[in-house]
Amino acid sequence: MDLLDALKSIETGQHATNWREAIRLAGKGLVESGATTDEYTDEMIEAVEQNGPYIVIAPGLALAHSRPSPAVLRAGLSWVGLTEPVEFGHATNDPVRLIIGLAALDHDAHLEVMSTLALALSDETRFERLLGATSPGEVRALLAESAGN
Incomplete structure (x- = not known):
């Protein structure tokens, strides 16, 4: 999956009062882009409620996702950039300023996207x-730079 092709929704300067609202913002982008139904957003929240803040994968970054399901179209x-960070309850990577919502049709696609994201986000300065x-344009330009475009 090409990162820039998959990234249909980019929001910056967003506000959330807690982690659930932050995930709802990411889910809204997935729904509006036609990738998922609203049920997938509920599944992402339920995953954190059941498993804890495992989605906070790096300082300031949460990768909101759930298992592939019929709610993934x-x-x-x-992409949701927050004006003020929110706490997810992660011991070392809180607070979160960026939530990336991920919807994948199967496990292999899920891993492929995570690998592509990790590469794009591995440069600390970037x-x-x-x-x-x-702005969405700034996000796209920085991600294109990471892909060597």
């Missing part, structure tokens, strides 16, 4: 710039 990503991005 196609693979997709959403990651900090992505966290501070103020």
